[in-house]
Amino acid sequence: MHEPAPASTGPLHGLRVVDCSTVLAGPLCTMLLADLGADVVKVEPPEGDSTRGWGPPWVGDEAAGTRTAAYYLSVNRNKRSIRLDLRQEAGHAVLRRLLVDADVLVENARVGGFARLGFDDATLESLNRRLVHLAISGAGVDGPDAQKPGYDFVAQAIGGLMSITGDADATGGHATKVGVAISDVVTGLFATVGILASLLARERGAGDVGGQRIDVSLLESTLAALVNQAQNAFVTGRAPARRGNAHPNIVPYETFPTADGELAVAVGSERQWPRFCSALGIVDLATDARFATNADRVTNRETLQPLLEARFATRPTADWLAALDAAEVPCGPIRDIVEAFAAPQAQARGMTVEVEHPAFGVLRQVGIPLTFSRTPGSIRTAPPLLGEHTAELLRELGYDDAAIRRLADDGVT
Numbered sequence: 001m002h003e004p005a006p007a008s009t010g011p012l013h014g015l016r017v018v019d020c021s022t023v024l025a026g027p028l029c030t031m032l033l034a035d036l037g038a039d040v041v042k043v044e045p046p047e048g049d050s051t052r053g054w055g056p057p058w059v060g061d062e063a064a065g066t067r068t069a070a071y072y073l074s075v076n077r078n079k080r081s082i083r084l085d086l087r088q089e090a091g092h093a094v095l096r097r098l099l100v101d102a103d104v105l106v107e108n109a110r111v112g113g114f115a116r117l118g119f120d121d122a123t124l125e126s127l128n129r130r131l132v133h134l135a136i137s138g139a140g141v142d143g144p145d146a147q148k149p150g151y152d153f154v155a156q157a158i159g160g161l162m163s164i165t166g167d168a169d170a171t172g173g174h175a176t177k178v179g180v181a182i183s184d185v186v187t188g189l190f191a192t193v194g195i196l197a198s199l200l201a202r203e204r205g206a207g208d209v210g211g212q213r214i215d216v217s218l219l220e221s222t223l224a225a226l227v228n229q230a231q232n233a234f235v236t237g238r239a240p241a242r243r244g245n246a247h248p249n250i251v252p253y254e255t256f257p258t259a260d261g262e263l264a265v266a267v268g269s270e271r272q273w274p275r276f277c278s279a280l281g282i283v284d285l286a287t288d289a290r291f292a293t294n295a296d297r298v299t300n301r302e303t304l305q306p307l308l309e310a311r312f313a314t315r316p317t318a319d320w321l322a323a324l325d326a327a328e329v330p331c332g333p334i335r336d337i338v339e340a341f342a343a344p345q346a347q348a349r350g351m352t353v354e355v356e357h358p359a360f361g362v363l364r365q366v367g368i369p370l371t372f373s374r375t376p377g378s379i380r381t382a383p384p385l386l387g388e389h390t391a392e393l394l395r396e397l398g399y400d401d402a403a404i405r406r407l408a409d410d411g412v413t
Helices: 027-036 087-098 121-127 152-158 181-202 218-224 227-234 272-280 282-288 294-299 301-312 317-326 337-342 344-348 390-396 401-409
Strands: 016-020 037-042 079-083 104-109 132-137 213-217 253-257 262-265 329-331 350-359 361-368
Touching: 016 027, 016 087, 027 079, 027 104, 027 181, 027 218, 027 272, 037 087, 079 390, 087 121, 104 181, 104 317, 132 181, 152 181, 152 350, 181 218, 227 329, 253 282, 253 301, 262 301, 262 317, 272 282, 272 301, 272 317, 337 344, 390 401
Parallel strands: 016 037, 016 104, 037 079, 104 132, 132 213
Antiparallel strands: 253 262, 262 329, 350 361
């Protein structure tokens, strides 16, 4: 394993990751590894990761060549960027040197694309038997859709997620994507789990396990993320309906309009139901046989919902939140993203951080959602400029100054 640069004390200290992925799922995975201490080398094509241009909003100056989209900045901190043209053999040679001593390779080329560049499974194993190779695809490496490109929006559609998202069918709702690229996000999380599991198997050495290939796709990750909704469909044989903000299996577990806004309520246990009714001043509902258990409330939701809506509409949001909090019923205001990060709890947990960028100054970013008692992760460096660390990395790989200049002159780096 390598000593990462810059130094880290995170739980993945000493791990070298070569990141040949672009856009979101792969870069999110590798940023998580980097936040936890890994040395992540981001290999970018000459034009850079495409998300550098996915603005506005922008940071930096176009005339100075530093203009970068906020999208790119969201998933690429703690990495070192090397600009590398993998269409040239000299670019292949640099990548081979990077992979010889790497622990992890992450890529999201279309199925077969990385092999066509000269990095098929057999070649990778001959270069580095201990290498964990994580490949992200749209729909998996085989099957009728294997060659289709992978996009989050399409994955949400074909994976069933879009069909259960949006206003309720009864109110004329139609299929709606989630407000963040959740198929990409979930894929990145599954990818991280797969990498860590493979590294653990490698280090344990059971059965002389070295590295291995891991395949993860946007489609399979989306299907797996359906969890209880998928099981509902398996049990009933019917596709779940859209219910807007209502829960398919728990009532009340949704949003309600108030006299001056809206709030979210989650009555997640039978113990909470009578407390909820008491807080709302409708104690008779707690003993009404139609609503006695959650199963009863789910069955009779169309009767119960208008009663609750009428009650919530009589007082402002702050009053109801205070009453429900006092009754220990889970609830909360509906915040926008700026409000969510400014909220006292998010601030107390350090979910907004600042990092110094060499060209942009201070950048605010989302904090690390994992807290370790002994080996905490850290945000050490800002998302890199395109090719910012090219010369540094080439020197580490043994290239002298003359060779570095030739690679630049030939358009390889």
